[in-house]
Amino acid sequence: MKKLKNSILQIILAIIVILALYACGQSQKEEHTPSPPITKAPPEPIIQEKLVSHPVTKKTRQTYQWYCTQCHGVKGKGDGINSPHVTVPPRNHTKASYLETRSDQELFDAISEGGLKIGRAPCMPSWGNTFDKETIWSLVRYIRELCKCEAV
Amino acid sequence: MKKNTKLLFLFLCVAFTNHLFNTAAYCQTIAEKLGCLECHRFSSSSDEKNRTAPDLFFAGDKFKKKWLVDFLQQPEIVRPGGFTLDPNFLTGAKIKGHQSVTEEEANQLADVLMKLTLKGFSKGIIDNIPLSKGKRAKSKIKFERTYGCTACHQAINLARKPRGGISGPSFINAGNRLQGDWIYDKLKNPRKYEPLSRMPIFKLSEEDFVSLTKYVLSQKKENIR
Numbered sequence: 001m002k003k004l005k006n007s008i009l010q011i012i013l014a015i016i017v018i019l020a021l022y023a024c025g026q027s028q029k030e031e032h033t034p035s036p037p038i039t040k041a042p043p044e045p046i047i048q049e050k051l052v053s054h055p056v057t058k059k060t061r062q063t064y065q066w067y068c069t070q071c072h073g074v075k076g077k078g079d080g081i082n083s084p085h086v087t088v089p090p091r092n093h094t095k096a097s098y099l100e101t102r103s104d105q106e107l108f109d110a111i112s113e114g115g116l117k118i119g120r121a122p123c124m125p126s127w128g129n130t131f132d133k134e135t136i137w138s139l140v141r142y143i144r145e146l147c148k149c150e151a152v
Numbered sequence: 153m154k155k156n157t158k159l160l161f162l163f164l165c166v167a168f169t170n171h172l173f174n175t176a177a178y179c180q181t182i183a184e185k186l187g188c189l190e191c192h193r194f195s196s197s198s199d200e201k202n203r204t205a206p207d208l209f210f211a212g213d214k215f216k217k218k219w220l221v222d223f224l225q226q227p228e229i230v231r232p233g234g235f236t237l238d239p240n241f242l243t244g245a246k247i248k249g250h251q252s253v254t255e256e257e258a259n260q261l262a263d264v265l266m267k268l269t270l271k272g273f274s275k276g277i278i279d280n281i282p283l284s285k286g287k288r289a290k291s292k293i294k295f296e297r298t299y300g301c302t303a304c305h306q307a308i309n310l311a312r313k314p315r316g317g318i319s320g321p322s323f324i325n326a327g328n329r330l331q332g333d334w335i336y337d338k339l340k341n342p343r344k345y346e347p348l349s350r351m352p353i354f355k356l357s358e359e360d361f362v363s364l365t366k367y368v369l370s371q372k373k374e375n376i377r
Binding site: 071 | 233242244296297298299300301302303304306315316317318319350352353354355
């Protein structure tokens with residue numbers, strides 16, 4: 001009986017030691033390896049299909065006129081009322097020579113997450129909490145309409 | 153005893169209704185006389201569109217009384233780009249200044265405006281302790297860079313000069329103008345006070361909501377050099 005008790009105690013002790021060692025190892029590991037940055041989901045491959053399914057509607061134009069025009073101007077020329085007062089001039093959406101160098105996904109990310117997140121001007125705020133994805137995709141389409149250009 | 157209580161209750165009810173009615177009626181009279189109602193709404197029930205100035209039915213939650221008294225006598229431009237719902241907004245039309253009133257009228261109006269509050273508005277979330285120097289610098293970066301507030305709102309920059317976009321209300325005197333609890337609630341629920349607002353909706357951490365509110369509160373025109 002006493003032997004059995006001893007062996008049970010020994011097993012419990014062994015488990016505790018193993019657990020303690022494991023925990024130590026883990027905390028050390030955490031200290032040395034910084035947690036990875038939160039990575040965005042990779043862009044989905046079939047962008048063209050998405051754009052076709054989110055065409056420019058009356059709502060798209062109204063959205064652009066209500067929100068975007070404050071900086072990008074009524075005609076999208078980058079001359080809105082805020083434009084003389086911001087450190088980086090707002091993008092001219094009619095300028096094909098620049099906009100053709102940007103992919104649709106990049107335009108989507110700029111609207112959704114703001115300029116800073118994609119390495120552009122911080123004056124462009126993030127609109128991802130204001131508009132749904134469909135609206136943002138249709139705004140991308142609208143910008144393509146304004147610049148009369150597609151990504152090269 | 154029971155009868156007395158009932159009578160007292162009845163009296164209180166009558167007094168309260170009377171008080172409400174009088175405030176509303178007085179407010180209506182003075183506001184009508186001065187022409188406030190041509191541009192401002194004093195009730196959420198009136199026509200939502202065709203407004204050319206901000207709503208005032210929550211003025212008591214939003215403004216600081218001293219600022220109201222000063223502003224009504226010597227109006228400053230709060231919205232350099234005009235009011236966002238004004239049909240002239242974005243057209244570059246010159247901003248029509250606010251009319252001024254006498255000191256007595258300003259005091260009377262401010263008294264009335266401070267009584268216009270929303271039911272259930274939570275007070276006391278933002279305390280009076282200003283941001284520490286370090287936290288202020290951090291909040292400045294958030295205001296100007298991380299969230300890009302400065303694209304639409306004027307604030308005082310490092311050189312102590314007003315800088316920033318003009319489509320939103322200016323913050324260069326926001327610390328004197330606004331109550332902290334209101335800024336906090338407005339930032340958290342941007343469509344509650346203006347369903348047709350042109351401002352993006354921000355989903356921030358509680359810490360950022362508070363620190364940005366306190367940053368806006370630190371903006372006072374006497375700090376401009």
